[in-house]
Amino acid sequence: MGPYELLSLFFQFLDSFAFLVLATVGLAIIFGMMGVINLAHGEFILVGAYATTLSFHSLADLGVPLALPIAMVVGVLVTMVFGLVLEVTVMRRLYGRLLDSMVATWAISLIMIQLLRIQFGNSIDNIAIPGGNVSFGPYTNPYYELFLVGAAIAVLIGLYWLFTRTDFGMRARATIQDKETARSMGVDTDRMYMTTFVIGSGLAGLTGALYAPMQSMSPEAGTGFLVEAFVTVVVGGTSVIVGTLLASGLLGLPKAGFEYAFNSQLIGQVAMLVVAIVAIRLMPSGITGLVESWRQSRRESND
Amino acid sequence: MTNTVLERLRAPFEGPNTTGNSTAFWVVLALGVVGLLAYPSIASGGAAENMSQYLAYAFLALSLCFIWGYCGILSFGQVAFFGVAGYTFGIVAINIGSYTGISLAVVVALFVATAFAAILGYFMFYGGVRDVYVTIITLVVAVILHRFMGQTAGSEWAVGDARLGGYNGMVGVPNDAIGFGSVGIDMTGTGLYYIMVGTLLATYLGLRALVNSQFGYAMVATREDEDRTAMFGYNTEFIKLATFTFGGTLAGLSGVLYMFYSPGGYINPDVFSVSAAALPVIWVSIGGRKSLIGAISAALVIQWFNNRIDGWLSTGFELPALTPSLELTTTTVVPGNEWSLVIIGSVLLFVILVMPEGVAPRIESTVHRVLERLERRREQRSQSADVEAETETEVPE
Amino acid sequence: MATSDPTIKTTQAVDETGEGSSRILQTRGLTKRFGGLTAIDDVDFAVDAGELRCLIGPNGAGKSTFLKLLTGRHDPSAGAIYYNGAELTDLPPYKRIDRGISIKFQVPSVYPDLTVEENLRIPLQRVASKAEFEERTIETLEQFDLLEEIDTTAANLSHGQQQRLEIGMAMTLEPDLMLLDEPVAGLSVEETEEIAELLVELNDEDVAFIVIEHDIDFVASIADRVTVLHQGDIFTEGTIEDVRSDPEVKKIYLGEDH
Numbered sequence: 001m002g003p004y005e006l007l008s009l010f011f012q013f014l015d016s017f018a019f020l021v022l023a024t025v026g027l028a029i030i031f032g033m034m035g036v037i038n039l040a041h042g043e044f045i046l047v048g049a050y051a052t053t054l055s056f057h058s059l060a061d062l063g064v065p066l067a068l069p070i071a072m073v074v075g076v077l078v079t080m081v082f083g084l085v086l087e088v089t090v091m092r093r094l095y096g097r098l099l100d101s102m103v104a105t106w107a108i109s110l111i112m113i114q115l116l117r118i119q120f121g122n123s124i125d126n127i128a129i130p131g132g133n134v135s136f137g138p139y140t141n142p143y144y145e146l147f148l149v150g151a152a153i154a155v156l157i158g159l160y161w162l163f164t165r166t167d168f169g170m171r172a173r174a175t176i177q178d179k180e181t182a183r184s185m186g187v188d189t190d191r192m193y194m195t196t197f198v199i200g201s202g203l204a205g206l207t208g209a210l211y212a213p214m215q216s217m218s219p220e221a222g223t224g225f226l227v228e229a230f231v232t233v234v235v236g237g238t239s240v241i242v243g244t245l246l247a248s249g250l251l252g253l254p255k256a257g258f259e260y261a262f263n264s265q266l267i268g269q270v271a272m273l274v275v276a277i278v279a280i281r282l283m284p285s286g287i288t289g290l291v292e293s294w295r296q297s298r299r300e301s302n303d
Numbered sequence: 304m305t306n307t308v309l310e311r312l313r314a315p316f317e318g319p320n321t322t323g324n325s326t327a328f329w330v331v332l333a334l335g336v337v338g339l340l341a342y343p344s345i346a347s348g349g350a351a352e353n354m355s356q357y358l359a360y361a362f363l364a365l366s367l368c369f370i371w372g373y374c375g376i377l378s379f380g381q382v383a384f385f386g387v388a389g390y391t392f393g394i395v396a397i398n399i400g401s402y403t404g405i406s407l408a409v410v411v412a413l414f415v416a417t418a419f420a421a422i423l424g425y426f427m428f429y430g431g432v433r434d435v436y437v438t439i440i441t442l443v444v445a446v447i448l449h450r451f452m453g454q455t456a457g458s459e460w461a462v463g464d465a466r467l468g469g470y471n472g473m474v475g476v477p478n479d480a481i482g483f484g485s486v487g488i489d490m491t492g493t494g495l496y497y498i499m500v501g502t503l504l505a506t507y508l509g510l511r512a513l514v515n516s517q518f519g520y521a522m523v524a525t526r527e528d529e530d531r532t533a534m535f536g537y538n539t540e541f542i543k544l545a546t547f548t549f550g551g552t553l554a555g556l557s558g559v560l561y562m563f564y565s566p567g568g569y570i571n572p573d574v575f576s577v578s579a580a581a582l583p584v585i586w587v588s589i590g591g592r593k594s595l596i597g598a599i600s601a602a603l604v605i606q607w608f609n610n611r612i613d614g615w616l617s618t619g620f621e622l623p624a625l626t627p628s629l630e631l632t633t634t635t636v637v638p639g640n641e642w643s644l645v646i647i648g649s650v651l652l653f654v655i656l657v658m659p660e661g662v663a664p665r666i667e668s669t670v671h672r673v674l675e676r677l678e679r680r681r682e683q684r685s686q687s688a689d690v691e692a693e694t695e696t697e698v699p700e
Numbered sequence: 701m702a703t704s705d706p707t708i709k710t711t712q713a714v715d716e717t718g719e720g721s722s723r724i725l726q727t728r729g730l731t732k733r734f735g736g737l738t739a740i741d742d743v744d745f746a747v748d749a750g751e752l753r754c755l756i757g758p759n760g761a762g763k764s765t766f767l768k769l770l771t772g773r774h775d776p777s778a779g780a781i782y783y784n785g786a787e788l789t790d791l792p793p794y795k796r797i798d799r800g801i802s803i804k805f806q807v808p809s810v811y812p813d814l815t816v817e818e819n820l821r822i823p824l825q826r827v828a829s830k831a832e833f834e835e836r837t838i839e840t841l842e843q844f845d846l847l848e849e850i851d852t853t854a855a856n857l858s859h860g861q862q863q864r865l866e867i868g869m870a871m872t873l874e875p876d877l878m879l880l881d882e883p884v885a886g887l888s889v890e891e892t893e894e895i896a897e898l899l900v901e902l903n904d905e906d907v908a909f910i911v912i913e914h915d916i917d918f919v920a921s922i923a924d925r926v927t928v929l930h931q932g933d934i935f936t937e938g939t940i941e942d943v944r945s946d947p948e949v950k951k952i953y954l955g956e957d958h
Contacts, residue, residue: 037435093656098435099377103588104655106379106581111648113578118641223577227446234439266454273447277440284431319818517825524822527811534771534805535823536797536873 004137011141013256014149016268020248020255021152022210023225024232025159025240026203031233032240033176033196034095039105040086041229042222043112044079044201048208049217050120051078056127056212068130068213075209076202083201087194095193109222116219127213144213151210155203160241172196176238228269231276237286246287251276316508318515320373320523322594322667327674332596339500343493351496352564357606358499359560361599364586365510366553368598371587373514374546375526377434380441381583383448384551386574388416388558390452390467393476393570396562397465402482405490409481412559413552420551421544428543433529442580449575472571478563490563499560503599506553510595522546585647589654590663597663605647612643723785724749724877724908725770730779732765732932739765741932742779749876752899752909754919756943757929758953763912764806766929767879770910771803772796783877802875806882806912808862812855816846816865819854823872836872844868844898860891867895871902878902880911884918896921916944928952 027041038044052075059067086108094101131143163169174182175192183189207225215221232251236243254275259268283290317324323332343351363385370376395408423444427437456469467473480487490498513519524532525539533539562570573579583602590601619637626632658665725747732740739762747753755763768774770781772793780789788796797803811819820837828836841847844864849857857865863883870878883899884892892915899922903909913919919926919940926943928935930952936943943949 035435037439090652090656097659099371099438100655100659102377102379102435102438103584104652106584107648107651107655110578110581111645111652114641114644114648118645227443227577230439231443234436264454266450270447270450273443277443280432280436280440281426281430284433284436319815520818520822520825523814523818524811527813528809530773531805531809531811532822533793534797534803535869536794536826538792538794 002137004139007136008139008141009256009260011139011145012260013252015145016256016259017248017252018145018149018152019211020228020232020252021156021244022148022207023229024236024244024248025155026200026205026207027229028233028236028240028244029159029203030197030200032238032243033172034193035098035238036091036095036101037098037105037230037233038200039102039226039230040109040112040222041105041204042224042226043109043116044083044204044222045208045211045225046112046116046217046219046222047082048075048079048205049212049215049221050116050124050208051075051205052209052212053124053127053217057125068127072206072209072212075212076205079205079208080198080202083198083204084194086201087197091197092190092193109226113219113222120219123216123218126216129213148210148214155206156241156245163241168195228272231273233286235276235279235283235286237283237288237290239288243286243288247279250279250287316511316515318519320514320519320593321511322591322664323596327670328667336500336504340497343496348492351493353610354603354607355496355499355564356561357603358496358503359557359564360582360586360606361503361602362506362557362560363554363583364590364598364602365506365595366550366557367583367587368590368592368595369510369514369553370546370550372592372594372598373519373526374522374543375529376543376547376550377438378441378547378550379438379580379584380443380445381550381554382574382580383441383445384416384420384554385558385561386445386448386452386570386572387419388412388555389562389570389574390473391415392559392562393473393568394462394465396477396568397473397475398463400477401484402480402487403484405477405481406483409559412562413555416555416558417548417552420554421548424544424547424551428540428547442577445575445580446577449572449577452572452575468571470572472569474567474569476562476565476568476570478565478568481563495563499564502556502560506556507595507599514595518542518545585651587661588651589661591661591665594661594663594667597661600663601661609643609647612646616642722748724751724783725910726782727769728780728782730766730769730781731777732762732769732774733777739932740769740776743932743934745927745934747877747908747910750903750906750908752903752922752924753911754923754926754940755910755912755929756914756916756919756926757935760931761929762932763929764881765932767803767881767910767912770796770879771801797873800874800876801879802870802873802877803879804863804866804870804881804883806885808859808866810854810857810862810865810869813853815851815853816841816857817850819865820869820872823869827873840868840872845894860887860894863887863891863895864898867898871907875907877908877910880909880913882912882914884913884915892918893921920944 023045026044027038030036030038052071055074056067056071059071064070090104090108091101094104129142129144131147133140133142134146135141161169163173171182171187171192174185174187175189179189182192228251232244232247235251236245236247251272255268255272257268258271259265262268280286313329323329339354342354346354363381366384367378367381370378389412392408392412395411396405398404399407423441426432427440432440452467453470455467456471458466460467460469465473465476479489479491481490482488488494488498514522521532521537521542524535524537525542529539532542558574562568586602586605587598589605590599591597616638619635621633622636624632624634654661723746725745727743727745730740730743730745731738741762743766745766755766757763765774769776772788772791776789780787782788783796783799783801786799788799791799811822814822817837820840821833824833824836824840837850838847841850844867846861846865846868849861854862854865867880867883880899884895887895896918899909899911903922911919911922923940925937926940927937928943928949935952936946936949938946
């Protein structure tokens with residue numbers, strides 16, 4: 001394996017890593033806070049992607065400059081509003097009913113896939129990948145993929161800042177650790193849940209917006225995002241940042257490696273899923289579950 | 304006398320773990336069975352054949368109801384065992400092909416589905432995997448099978464004479480009779496239909512007896528509080544493994560029966576798809592996860608409805624409308640059959656939000672309440688009649 | 701995992717105690733570490749058959765952890781547990797229950813959505829034949845004063861009734877050794893007295909008890925002997941009078957809410 005091949009493999013890994021991080025964070029923040037796995041997460045991403053694509057085309061037709069960045073902002077905002085509506089009408093009735101919430105979000109997913117198909121057909125016009133290509137030896141790689149890697153890292157840093165440096169973050173962490181205590185200290189946990197759900201939706205929307213130029217969007221595309229996102233979440237466990245980061249790294253390696261070695265996306269995905277299953281078996285509560293159970297034991301020994 | 308015989312006959316099938324322990328329930332069930340048996344004579348041949356398909360699905364509903372409703376294991380991947388049994392059946396039946404071969408295919412398919420569930424269950428439950436994580440792993444298994452089977456289009460993906468066929472699926476699986484040597488039982492048309500009804504009834508009664516047995520209580524205890532149950536001396540890991548494994552057998556049976564129904568002996572990877580995986584969850588959530596009869600009924604009704612509504616939605620409805628000059632007229636609305644999934648999804652969402660226990664338990668409790676109220680009213684009436692009688696006798700004095 | 705031959709262990713246990721036949725439970729060097737913390741530190745502990753032993757100690761002494769080691773909820777970092785002379789250190793929880801240990805948790809852990817009768821059925825069906833089932837159900841419910849609540853859903857019982865139901869369920873297994881984690885926490889004075897009477901009565905039927913309790917008066921009313929746990933180790937052991945008059949014991953409780 002020459003240096004170009006190595007570099008290509010490395011790009012492949014970065015690509016997988018960024019995809020896993022971005023596909024996961026929105027789901028992870030909701031799972032970490034409420035313990036709810038949102039099976040409509042993939043369709044939340046699609047809402048962002050569709051809103052971005054459609055508004056991009058109308059803006060571009062009007063000749064508005066910076067159409068893509070504006071369209072992406074629109075995509076994020078639309079998804080946040082969408083998340084807010086669902087939180088108020090459906091999700092808040094299901095907190096504390098984990099398995100029910102999975103079934104209900106699955107129902108939402110089925111409805112949305114079908115509504116997207118009815119409204120927009122089986123595919124919508126793509127957005128061209130912005131920016132040029134970086135080439136090395138026989139390989140080329142779009143700059144935009146590197147931009148996505150940067151975006152993934154920026155999102156993680158942003159979340160770290162949100163959770164450690166802001167008032168919201170303090171209250172969020174208190175709620176995650178002990179809901180009752182947080183409530184007795186005056187944290188409005190219902191409001192925390194709503195805010196978290198909207199932030200999670202916004203992150204899903206952002207992912208959709210960022211990947212709108214990268215993938216052809218169809219009503220079924222959400223499933224692809226969802227499967228990779230929830231295996232990353234369950235492998236990562238309930239800690240949003242550490243879990244997402246480590247799990248994306250852990251799963252990105254076999255995904256990129258097998259994809260590269262067999263030159264088949266399918267084999268890469270299957271390899272990743274197999275690694276995920278084995279990882280869950282070895283760490284039943286995810287990577288952060290290991291850390292958490294150790295902490296819990298410490299607490300218990302002080303009882 | 305006949306009453307006590309009947310009661311003794313009913314006893315093993317009744318208990319707090321099943322809905323429907325009243326005479327009224329058994330009468331309704333008997334009527335339902337008679338209705339199913341009469342259906343092919345009433346409905347068209349095509350409708351009866353479709354109903355065979357839904358009857359095969361009913362076993363899949365039972366498998367999820369059994370493991371989720373009674374042992375708390377929510378699997379999103381029951382279709383994995385359904386599909387593995389279907390493909391295994393196809394591989395064996397294509398390669399051997401005789402009546403005996405088809406019988407053997409049934410046995411091998413059930414064995415493979417069961418073994419697959421046992422291995423997966425052992426891997427999960429003895430590894431401490433629980434709750435949401437079990438749900439995700441089972442769904443991921445289905446997704447992996449979907450993707451894997453989808454890429455088996457090449458001719459190198461064949462077992463003996465049986466080509467897996469990628470997304471185009473496996474075709475021409477012999478499925479019209481079962482037997483030994485030259486003696487075969489017809490497994491087509493109404494013959495197959497009656498065999499399905501009989502097998503379903505037997506399976507339903509067997510499961511009722513099982514969930515009301517000691518093992519049934521052990522399952523329920525595990526569902527309610529696993530750690531506590533272990534502290535009463537139950538091997539909860541084994542209980543979950545046994546339940547999950549048997550659930551795999553039932554899902555496998557569903558897959559085998561589906562192959563007997565399947566026109567042209569056809570199966571493709573879509574049986575593992577996420578939308579297929581959603582079906583058992585839809586049936587059982589709507590019917591009632593703790594109600595075996597609810598799960599069966601929901602599978603039959605929803606699939607029947609799904610088929611019907613396609614027709615209704617694509618031919619359209621006549622709705623009253625006003626002309627611009629405010630005259631009443633009618634207009635035909637054709638929503639298109641793509642709306643059926645939206646409607647079913649909305650029903651599922653509605654049920655989860657409004658009656659999380661499902662429709663069948665809700666019906667049972669409503670009937671129960673109405674009967675009680677009637678009883679009370681009758682008592683009141685007889686009391687007031689007594690009082691009247693007393694006052695009447697008092698009046699002459 | 702070193703050895704699982706019970707006969708070897710039997711002789712060993714007898715040798716080391718000198719009076720193995722009456723020992724129902726014994727631990728040797730039992731240690732539990734969580735990360736860098738040692739919750740249970742090299743504990744040698746023994747209870748005689750039919751004894752009623754109370755385990756007291758300030759918060760953080762490791763009492764609950766010790767109980768969880770006995771039931772198998774936690775695996776020990778080192779040491780061994782012997783029951784009736786046979787080692788059960790590596791047995792899973794349900795097998796220990798089969799050997800004749802039973803436990804009542806700190807928080808009443810009945811099945812909240814099941815009725816009292818169904819709750820009782822779950823332990824009872826493991827030990828009672830079909831013929832004696834109904835009789836034993838009635839008998840147990842009478843003994844624990846719950847007969848009138850037979851069809852009540854457990855979640856609707858009072859706290860005291862739930863405590864009694866759980867003790868009843870645990871006793872149904874006919875254990876030789878019963879572990880109780882704070883059985884009177886949150887109970888009224890009368891309810892506490894009832895439980896005390898119940899335990900003494902059951903103890904007269906030769907069931908050995910290990911009871912974790914903070915309420916010293918309650919301990920005084922039931923205990924044969926008292927073991928004081930402190931910082932994961934046995935601090936002292938003796939009759940309740942010995943322990944009460946020990947100035948060192950008072951000292952370790954200072955600063956505690958007792």
